[in-house]
Amino acid sequence: MTVTHSNVLHTHGLNVSVEGARVLHNVSVDIMSGTCTALLGPNGSGKTTFIRAVLGLIASSGEVRWFGAQEQDYRATGRVSLVPQLLPAANAVPVSVAEFVESAFTSPANRLSKWRHRAHRAQALHSALSRVGLLDKADRPVNALSGGEQRRALFARAIVTGADVVLMDEPLAGVDLDHQAQLVAIMSSMLESGATLVVVAHELDAMADIVDQVVLFGGVGQSSVVYQGAPSPEVLHRHLAHEPHHIHELQRPESTGSMLEL
Amino acid sequence: MLSYDFMQRALIAAMVVGLVAPVIGVHLVQRRLALLGDGMGHVALTGVGISFLLQTTPIPTALVVAVAGSLLIELIRVRSRAAGDLALALLFYGGIAGGVLLSSLAGRTRPVSLSSYLFGAVSTVTRNDLTVLIITSVAALALLAVFGAEMFALSIDSDSAAIRGIRVQLMGALLSALAAVTVVIGMRIVGLLLVSAIMIVPVAASQQVARSFRGTMMGAVVIGLVCCVSGVTAGYYFSVPPGPAIVLLALVIFAVAAVVGARARSSAAARRSRRFAESDVS
Numbered sequence: 001m002t003v004t005h006s007n008v009l010h011t012h013g014l015n016v017s018v019e020g021a022r023v024l025h026n027v028s029v030d031i032m033s034g035t036c037t038a039l040l041g042p043n044g045s046g047k048t049t050f051i052r053a054v055l056g057l058i059a060s061s062g063e064v065r066w067f068g069a070q071e072q073d074y075r076a077t078g079r080v081s082l083v084p085q086l087l088p089a090a091n092a093v094p095v096s097v098a099e100f101v102e103s104a105f106t107s108p109a110n111r112l113s114k115w116r117h118r119a120h121r122a123q124a125l126h127s128a129l130s131r132v133g134l135l136d137k138a139d140r141p142v143n144a145l146s147g148g149e150q151r152r153a154l155f156a157r158a159i160v161t162g163a164d165v166v167l168m169d170e171p172l173a174g175v176d177l178d179h180q181a182q183l184v185a186i187m188s189s190m191l192e193s194g195a196t197l198v199v200v201a202h203e204l205d206a207m208a209d210i211v212d213q214v215v216l217f218g219g220v221g222q223s224s225v226v227y228q229g230a231p232s233p234e235v236l237h238r239h240l241a242h243e244p245h246h247i248h249e250l251q252r253p254e255s256t257g258s259m260l261e262l
Numbered sequence: 263m264l265s266y267d268f269m270q271r272a273l274i275a276a277m278v279v280g281l282v283a284p285v286i287g288v289h290l291v292q293r294r295l296a297l298l299g300d301g302m303g304h305v306a307l308t309g310v311g312i313s314f315l316l317q318t319t320p321i322p323t324a325l326v327v328a329v330a331g332s333l334l335i336e337l338i339r340v341r342s343r344a345a346g347d348l349a350l351a352l353l354f355y356g357g358i359a360g361g362v363l364l365s366s367l368a369g370r371t372r373p374v375s376l377s378s379y380l381f382g383a384v385s386t387v388t389r390n391d392l393t394v395l396i397i398t399s400v401a402a403l404a405l406l407a408v409f410g411a412e413m414f415a416l417s418i419d420s421d422s423a424a425i426r427g428i429r430v431q432l433m434g435a436l437l438s439a440l441a442a443v444t445v446v447i448g449m450r451i452v453g454l455l456l457v458s459a460i461m462i463v464p465v466a467a468s469q470q471v472a473r474s475f476r477g478t479m480m481g482a483v484v485i486g487l488v489c490c491v492s493g494v495t496a497g498y499y500f501s502v503p504p505g506p507a508i509v510l511l512a513l514v515i516f517a518v519a520a521v522v523g524a525r526a527r528s529s530a531a532a533r534r535s536r537r538f539a540e541s542d543v544s
Contacts, residue, residue: 055425075427088419093292093465095418096474106415107426111408141473157422 006033007068008165008196009054014062016046016053024049025224027062029215033164036187036197036210038231041217047200050217051167055082078107081163083154085170087142094141097134101125101156104163128160132186148179155186165196172206180206204231263498271392272384272451272494276504279448279460280490282399284468284482285406286444287461289437292417292475298335298438299458301350302445304357305331307379307454309446311364314374321394321446324379328442331357336435382453382505384494395447402443405436413437414475451490452505459509460486467516470523485515 009031016024024046031037039047053060066074074080102125129135132152142153158166172180184207216227263269290298309327313320331353338349368374416423416433424430448457468481493508
């Protein structure tokens with residue numbers, strides 16, 4: 001595949017092995033700027049592993065290109081952020097929502113210049129908390145927020161630095177329908193402002209309106225991509241029926257998607 | 263009290279420890295490494311033993327050995343299959359055994375005493391000791407000013423920290439080394455056996471009532487300063503050992519803060535319940 005100017009993430013022949021067992025095999029994916037891509041598949045199909053591999057958090061082989069550059073270069077750009085499924089750790093010391101969100105500004109690149117940009121950061125923090133509706137809770141300990149509010153705090157941290165590629169690991173899991181709608185609205189506003197979203201999910205229901213592309217992981221044993229393309233109803237039907245390994249039985253959809261034989 | 267030079271030095275040293283120890287301690291507590299300081303104290307004991315044997319100045323020698331030990335702990339934790347607490351335990355045992363053995367060997371040729379390092383001897387702080395303490399403390403605080411934000415970000419979410427280019431292992435090693443430095447700074451004031459307490463207890467007290475990391479740190483510094491100065495003062499007026507007085511005072515403050523914090527949290531929960539009930543009715 002050729003890397004175009006709008007190609008945010010390109011992987012080719014990506015493999016991941018854990019303790020000698022290959023869990024991701026020959027994964028080739030393209031993510032274009034300004035789009036929302038849903039990574040779908042059953043539990044254990046390697047969706048989160050894919051995200052961790054492209055971020056360099058776990059060892060992998062094959063080609064990973066961010067913004068057309070080599071793998072690790074994305075770290076220096078500050079353009080990529082991650083929304084984990086849950087708050088990563090219950091910290092022993094209370095951390096306020098503002099401190100939690102503001103921590104996204106911390107990087108070796110601004111180690112010595114962090115004191116110079118306080119006004120800009122305060123403005124960005126105010127803006128990010130406003131967008132997710134947590135401005136009135138900026139001083140509260142983040143662990144004291146409800147589950148839905150904690151997700152919004154994670155969203156705020158992802159967008160506060162102006163990162164234009166946000167990888168989200170099941171951002172709607174375990175959240176009630178009202179909060180799901182709020183989170184999808186925030187995701188939609190991110191897309192409107194030009195961000196690229198890559199979202200690990202089990203189902204598309206709540207975010208069907210904002211997803212441009214589906215990458216479907218599946219396969220028996222080692223996982224690979226069985227479909228990449230528009231979220232066609234047929235594919236979703238099969239996916240929701242938890243039978244991604246039968247995807248080859250489907251007709252090739254009229255969309256731009258491509259069906260891969262297992 | 264202040265007319266005596268040794269008490270002036272003791273109070274300055276106490277203030278330095280009261281300021282620095284909680285600032286490092288809040289990062290240790292945040293990363294659930296509250297017992298790291300204890301491990302470092304045991305390792306520093308080997309440094310004191312080496313200084314007895316080589317007849318060098320104890321504080322710099324203990325500093326070098328404790329920092330080396332802290333880096334070894336990180337190495338064991340990261341590179342081997344040993345878990346963090348196991349690595350710490352290994353250093354605990356090795357450190358105290360080495361300290362006692364080396365002191366015993368040194369004692370064959372001249373009289374040496376470990377007790378002033380185990381339990382503190384604030385009245386014997388020399389001008390040179392004080393100079394080393396202040397320089398070391400300023401260096402530790404400067405490092406924290408530069409790298410503290412990265413340590414904080416790492417403690418919140420190591421994955422997100424890593425994708426912003428923060429070097430996870432380097433920050434872990436730096437925090438361990440800073441803990442080792444703090445242990446040696448506090449060695450003469452509260453002693454190696456209790457020095458970890460002045461890093462941890464003020465933080466534990468402060469976090470009972472604080473709502474943020476920054477608030478916890480500032481509260482812990484105030485508690486640390488009050489306890490250290492009060493403990494040394496009590497030691498002078500009541501002829502009690504300052505180290506235990508400092509730690510017990512900090513524990514009393516912790517107990518009071520725990521009660522106050524629990525009451526504040528239950529009041530806040532009650533207010534929230536009332537608000538929900540009122541919103542349901544309306």
